Amino acid sequence: MICAALMILAGTGCEKTIEFKGEETRPCLTVSSEAEAGQPLEVYVASSLFFLANEKGGAAFTEGLDTLRGQVRCYVNGEKEPKRLTLHADENNLTGLRYVSDDFAPAPGDRLRLEAEFPGFDPVWAETTVPRMPAFQLISSKWHEMDRSNDYPFEEGEVYHELDLTMAVTDDPAYEKYYFVQPVLEQYFPYLEEMIRYSMTFTSNDILFRQMSGSNAMQLVDGDGNYFSDELVKGQRRVFTITISYVPQKEEDMHLYIHVAAVNENLYWYDYSYSQLMGDMGLFSEGVTLYSNVNGGYGVFGAAASQWLEVEW
Numbered sequence: 332m333i334c335a336a337l338m339i340l341a342g343t344g345c346e347k348t349i350e351f352k353g354e355e356t357r358p359c360l361t362v363s364s365e366a367e368a369g370q371p372l373e374v375y376v377a378s379s380l381f382f383l384a385n386e387k388g389g390a391a392f393t394e395g396l397d398t399l400r401g402q403v404r405c406y407v408n409g410e411k412e413p414k415r416l417t418l419h420a421d422e423n424n425l426t427g428l429r430y431v432s433d434d435f436a437p438a439p440g441d442r443l444r445l446e447a448e449f450p451g452f453d454p455v456w457a458e459t460t461v462p463r464m465p466a467f468q469l470i471s472s473k474w475h476e477m478d479r480s481n482d483y484p485f486e487e488g489e490v491y492h493e494l495d496l497t498m499a500v501t502d503d504p505a506y507e508k509y510y511f512v513q514p515v516l517e518q519y520f521p522y523l524e525e526m527i528r529y530s531m532t533f534t535s536n537d538i539l540f541r542q543m544s545g546s547n548a549m550q551l552v553d554g555d556g557n558y559f560s561d562e563l564v565k566g567q568r569r570v571f572t573i574t575i576s577y578v579p580q581k582e583e584d585m586h587l588y589i590h591v592a593a594v595n596e597n598l599y600w601y602d603y604s605y606s607q608l609m610g611d612m613g614l615f616s617e618g619v620t621l622y623s624n625v626n627g628g629y630g631v632f633g634a635a636a637s638q639w640l641e642v643e644w
Contacts, residue, residue, distance in 0.1 A: 504566030598633025
């Protein structure tokens with residue numbers, strides 16, 4: 332009877348306006364940055380919003396941020412002089428100010444400290460360390476044409492393949508890290524004059540990938556990825572196999588890559604909490620706190636080092 336009553340309550344779809352009677356805190360600075368080894372540093376700064384605010388996008392995130400007097404600084408390896416970060420106009424970004432380094436790209440092993448100060452807000456800071464480049468190797472690839480009796484709705488003349496990839500990773504035991512693995516299909520479209528990348532899902536029976544599925548928070552690729560901790564490969568060489576399904580028949584200017592990365596703890600825990608927050612929540616699910624390592628505000632300052640392994644077609 333109790334279960335039936337709960338089912339009825341869950342399915343009624345009734346809406347009720349809830350009046351918030353708590354204390355609303357004033358906005359804080361939100362700083363987000365993924366320091367990618369070898370790439371110019373990008374930092375996004377925004378104003379936090381009260382969770383019941385009606386305005387959830389656009390200018391609300393930059394309201395109150397004084398672009399003339401605001402400062403974003405990045406100190407590298409304890410140096411006294413910060414690297415120069417310049418504000419760049421970005422019409423596609425409606426949720427924060429975008430600052431880009433003019434002449435600095437983080438290197439593996441760099442210790443970074445990020446600071447932001449804007450009038451009317453408390454100053455914030457965060458620290459992170461850039462991982463060393465991961466040591467992945469693509470050992471072999473084996474193609475299979477997919478069975479057309481599969482449930483996938485094949486169009487007439489379409490040919491899809493499955494691809495078994497045997498790979499290896501050699502772990503550096505000197506520091507702790509997480510690894511990121513993501514197949515990516517890249518194709519050039521002449522009429523768009525643009526190279527488009529598609530993230531591809533994969534399966535694996537290896538215990539490495541039973542730990543966690545990633546989220547789409549990581550900007551290194553557009554789509555889901557998979558992480559695993561270095562605990563199972565600590566200081567060793569580990570061979571594993573992944574299978575990619577529904578790989579289309581190759582066309583001109585089409586390439587397949589395996590994007591691999593070493594990711595530090597800050598970025599991993601942010602992506603993990605983000606994926607849990609954005610996932611389907613049931614009636615009895617607990618709330619998820621989004622990970623933040625920004626002191627005095629919100630956001631994440633994480634780092635990664637990437638490799639792109641091309642698969643022979």
